[in-house]
Amino acid sequence: MTFFTRLHSTVMRRCAALALSVLALGSGAAHAGYPDHPITVIVTYPPGGTVDAVARIIAPTLSAKLGQPIVIENRGGAGGMIGGSVVAHSKPDGYTLMLDASNYAQNPALHSKMPFDTLADFTPVSLLIRVPNVLVVTPGFDKVHTVADLIKLDKANPGKPISFASAGPGSAQHLAGELFNQLAGTHLQHIAYKGGGPAMIDVMSGQVPVMFASLGSAWPHIKDGKLRAIAVGGTVRSPTMPDLPTIAESGVPGFASYEWNAVFAPAGTPAPIVNRLSKALAETMKTPSVAQALTGMGAEIIASSPADLDKFRRAEIEKWQKLARKAHISLD
16 A cells, blocks of 8 residues: 555545534534424323323423423323324424323233334333223222132132223223233123223223222222222332232232333434433423322332343233233234
């Protein structure tokens, strides 16, 4: 290699390095100004539900942390997939986010065709909260006061299955009941309703004796004596009912069923923006007024990092896919 060839090669390498540095500085400067206009949060469920309530609880404080308005836009339907499709195909600039629920990880187990790739099309931002399911029975169901009672009664009457209600096929309550069946060796019979409200009404009235309900929605009725709580579905006891045992410690090891809410951004959203959002969300969740409102709904505040949410979502997707295959559950 001649002197001039070596010189040319050295100059070219240095020019390339300088170009990359300029691009990085420009990119960093652009991200440093984020956000400079309102951020839209797509809530994948209709107004009035738990996911919508969480969004509206955190929005004012998150807006103050980021210095820009937070616009809540409800895009409900298809178990969260309509709103998810909007976000998956949005510009990855940090101005369109998704607040989704546990159906995010359950849909891949229930549908062979979806309008997006659950993993590839979303960037994790933060797991906000988890709300454990709670095993409840109608107050007049005197034969069952513990998890052991329910298992014993089910196995003693194989020809007369005990029914459990859910918000519909493939709902979180349905999958929690099937998970219980698999781990406890029971044969509880699923009764699907068109929504969690009608299902809970029939459990309170005694039409169906059992439900694996979200603690957030069941807690007011438990306090009023309209439902009787048997055990909580989390991995640890709930501060809302500290004397109530978990299903796992009551003879069904490995049982864990939560309804959770998390924030995602479109795939390709720059890491500095994702980290800015994650930090702002963590600060929001630690704000006393926000924390009090959410724990009052029976929620466990998580406020995870993007990496932890990524690990969590992958484990959840795998868990529910295994269950759906074994229980032959499909919504196709």
